[in-house]
Amino acid sequence: MRIDIITIFPDYFAPLELSLIGKARAAGILDIRLHDLRSWTRDRHNTVDDTPYGGGPGMVMKPQPWGEALDAVAGGAGAPPRLVLPTPSGTPFTQERAKRLSDEPWLVFACGRYEGIDARVVADAERRMPVEELSIGDYVLAGGESATLVIVETVSRLLPGVLGNAESAVQDSFAAGAMEHLLEGPVYTKPAHWRDQEVPPVLLSGDHGAVDRWRRHEALRKTARNRPELLRELAARRLHELERSD
Numbered sequence: 538m539r540i541d542i543i544t545i546f547p548d549y550f551a552p553l554e555l556s557l558i559g560k561a562r563a564a565g566i567l568d569i570r571l572h573d574l575r576s577w578t579r580d581r582h583n584t585v586d587d588t589p590y591g592g593g594p595g596m597v598m599k600p601q602p603w604g605e606a607l608d609a610v611a612g613g614a615g616a617p618p619r620l621v622l623p624t625p626s627g628t629p630f631t632q633e634r635a636k637r638l639s640d641e642p643w644l645v646f647a648c649g650r651y652e653g654i655d656a657r658v659v660a661d662a663e664r665r666m667p668v669e670e671l672s673i674g675d676y677v678l679a680g681g682e683s684a685t686l687v688i689v690e691t692v693s694r695l696l697p698g699v700l701g702n703a704e705s706a707v708q709d710s711f712a713a714g715a716m717e718h719l720l721e722g723p724v725y726t727k728p729a730h731w732r733d734q735e736v737p738p739v740l741l742s743g744d745h746g747a748v749d750r751w752r753r754h755e756a757l758r759k760t761a762r763n764r765p766e767l768l769r770e771l772a773a774r775r776l777h778e779l780e781r782s783d
């Protein structure tokens with residue numbers, strides 16, 4: 538997968554040199570390219586923002602640098618990339634959406650700062666490529682860079698060869714399949730006894746059926762405590778399946 542990131546803070550993405558993603562880049566699984574938006578400004582001060590039409594607080598990112606940056610980065614011949622625009626006003630970013638994005642051959646991330654990017658940039662981009670405005674949560678970050686790191690990490694770890702043990706991608710919270718959208722319960726490793734606490738004996742029993750039942754029970758408990766609405770969705774899904782099978 539190729540990933541291009543357009544930002545006024547390229548250094549923000551130093552973490553993408555590290556760990557799993559750094560290794561995937563070195564192995565050629567991921568091709569991540571950073572672009573400084575200011576390279577496409579034309580004035581002495583490399584201005585990327587201006588006051589909003591209609592008044593109001595803050596600054597809006599100008600269309601001209603973005604238009605030219607997207608022309609340069611995403612305008613080549615061949616199939617266009619999918620443009621991902623992290624914004625608090627986007628649709629919720631979820632594991633399912635990450636799975637879909639991980640099937641894309643090429644993603645371009647536009648990191649907005651200030652009060653956002655002039656709306657004509659998205660309208661202009663939509664003429665040439667699919668555009669996805671995504672939100673990682675209902676809070677306001679200073680810009681799209683942190684959200685881009687979150688999305689890139691979530692999507693990249695789903696790519697074949699990025700995770701050492703593909704199994705662990707399945708057991709994660711929210712991963713479809715094994716624990717069907719339940720939160721992951723408690724996990725333990727050696728030593729079996731630590732600071733007067735014992736590892737739950739079932740995990741040492743070697744009885745895989747009992748271990749799976751225990752894990753599911755703990756996942757249900759955790760989900761009921763931290764995310765009760767997920768249990769309601771699970772119950773509704775199960776009811777729907779039962780009614781369909783009647």
Ligand SMILES: Nc1ncccc1[N+](=O)[O-]
Pocket residue numbers: 623624625627671672673674675676677678679680681684
């Ligand atoms: N929450 C956000 N705040 C600022 C920029 C982007 C954001 N997001 O969720 O993608």
